[in-house]
Structure formats: structure tokens, C-alpha cells
Amino acid sequence: MQLIPPQILLGAYSEGVFPMAEGGELQWYSPVMRGVIPVDEKFHIPRGLKKALKKRPYVIRRDTAFREVMEGCADRDETWIDESIIESYVELHKLGFAHSIECWDEDGLQGGLYGVRYRGAFFGESMFSRKTDASKIALVYLVTWLRELGVGLLDTQWMTEHLSQFGGVEVPRDEYLQMLTAAMTEPARKV
Numbered sequence: 001m002q003l004i005p006p007q008i009l010l011g012a013y014s015e016g017v018f019p020m021a022e023g024g025e026l027q028w029y030s031p032v033m034r035g036v037i038p039v040d041e042k043f044h045i046p047r048g049l050k051k052a053l054k055k056r057p058y059v060i061r062r063d064t065a066f067r068e069v070m071e072g073c074a075d076r077d078e079t080w081i082d083e084s085i086i087e088s089y090v091e092l093h094k095l096g097f098a099h100s101i102e103c104w105d106e107d108g109l110q111g112g113l114y115g116v117r118y119r120g121a122f123f124g125e126s127m128f129s130r131k132t133d134a135s136k137i138a139l140v141y142l143v144t145w146l147r148e149l150g151v152g153l154l155d156t157q158w159m160t161e162h163l164s165q166f167g168g169v170e171v172p173r174d175e176y177l178q179m180l181t182a183a184m185t186e187p188a189r190k191v
Contacts, residue, residue, distance in 0.1 A: 002026065004088040006095055013116055013123050014184050016177050018157060019088075020080035034176035035159035037124075037139075037168040039146050044167040052133045053140065058103035058110060060141045066093045069100040069112040073126035081126065089125070092116060101142045103134040110134040113142060120186030121153040122146055139166065153183040 004019060004026070012018060017030045037043065045053070067090055074081035092098040099122075102112040111134020113127035122142070127135035146154060156163050159170045171179070 001084045001087065003084060003091065006088075006092050006097070009088065009092055009116070010097065010118055013118055013121070014180070016173070016180050018123065018125075019085065021082040021085050022080060024082070026084070029157070030173065031158060032173050033159070033170040034173060035156035035163060035168055036171055036176065036179070037143070037154045037156055037163060037166050039143055039152055039154050042167045043143050044165070045140060046165050049133060049136050049140070053137060057131075058105055058134060058137060060137070061102045061104060062141075062145065063093070063099055065102050065109055065112075066090065066098065066100045066114065068109055069102055069114045069128075070126075072109065072112065072128040072130070073114065075128070089114070089116075101138040101145070103131075103138050105131070107131075112138045115142075117149075117151065118184075120151055120183035121155060121180060122151050123155045124157070150186070151183075152186075153179055155180075 012028065017028050020027050020029060067086065070081060070086050070089060089098045097118055098114065098116050100112055100114040103110050110131040111129035113124060113135060115122055115124040127138060129135040156168060159168050
């Protein structure tokens with residue numbers, strides 16, 4: 001199993017590149033069109049999700065089950081999250097750069113997301129749900145936390161219909177790299 005050293009991961013993110021495991025091989029990507037979700041007032045919470053949030057169906061935690069969130073994200077028919085990716089990001093988590101937002105109820109962990117926070121950017125890696133709206137609620141809490149930290153860039157790598165409902169857009173690589181350069185001028189604060 002080949003681990004990616006933390007300094008390599010952080011360096012890649014700061015240049016707009018991220019890894020995925022495919023067929024046992026590590027691949028590096030920098031999409032021509034990049035998915036970005038606004039962290040400011042342009043972030044949109046769909047009406048149905050606002051109703052769900054009012055019911056408080058989950059207890060929200062951060063960084064209490066990082067590995068379990070990664071394993072939940074990997075638990076699907078096709079995944080790019082193999083054991084080397086999990087172990088590499090767990091190490092990054094131990095150093096304070098990788099984070100998870102988790103949705104818990106009386107039955108346990110029901111969904112969440114994980115990603116890398118470096119300087120003024122958060123690089124969303126993956127999300128999962130075992131129960132209704134768990135990953136969506138985790139995303140709302142992530143944006144709230146990023147606002148508190150003054151993080152201005154939420155990178156989703158690619159844009160999906162699921163993410164576009166939150167105001168997510170695709171931006172060309174050159175525009176993304178300008179946004180990333182601005183985010184990398186922010187101090188690297190651990191949390």
C-alpha cells in the first residue's frame with residue numbers, strides 16, 4: 001500500500017490537483033471545469049432541506065469519526081477511495097488538515113462528508129448518506145463552519161446536480177486557479 005505524504009497532498013491541493021485511486025493505481029486530476037460552492041450569501045439551502053433542518057434530525061459533530069466517514073464514502077459499488085487513500089487522509093487528519101462533518105442519531109453515524117482545509121480553501125472530497133438528507137445537512141453545517149473560519153473557497157472538484165442545488169457552479173480551470181491563488185494567501189491555521 002502506497003501512502004501519499006501529507007506535504008505532497010497539501011502541495012497538490014495548493015496547485016489545483018487532487019488524487020483518486022483507480023484500479024489500484026493512484027491518479028492525479030485537475031479538471032478543465034471545476035465545481036465550486038459559494039460560501040457567502042449565494043449559498044442556497046433548498047426549501048425542503050430548510051424544513052428538515054428545523055426538525056434537527058441529527059446531532060452534528062466534527063472530526064469525531066473521520067475514518068468512519070471515509071469508509072462510509074467508500075462503501076458503494078464503484079469508488080475511488082481505496083485503503084491507501086483512506087490511510088493517507090487519516091494521516092492528514094491527525095495533522096489537523098483533513099476534517100469530517102458527521103450526522104448522528106440514536107442508530108449511529110448516518111452520513112457526512114470529509115475534505116481538506118488548507119489556508120483559505122476547503123477541498124471537499126466525498127459525502128455519503130445512510131438516512132434522508134444526512135449528507136445535505138452535513139454540507140450546510142460545513143458552510144457555516146467555513147464562514148466562521150473565514151474560508152472563502154469551497155472546491156467540490158466536479159459539479160453534480162446534487163451540488164448545484166446549493167448554488168454550486170462550474171468555473172474554468174484558469175478562473176479556478178485565480179480563486180485558489182487568492183485562497184492560498186490566507187494564513188494556514190489549524191483548528
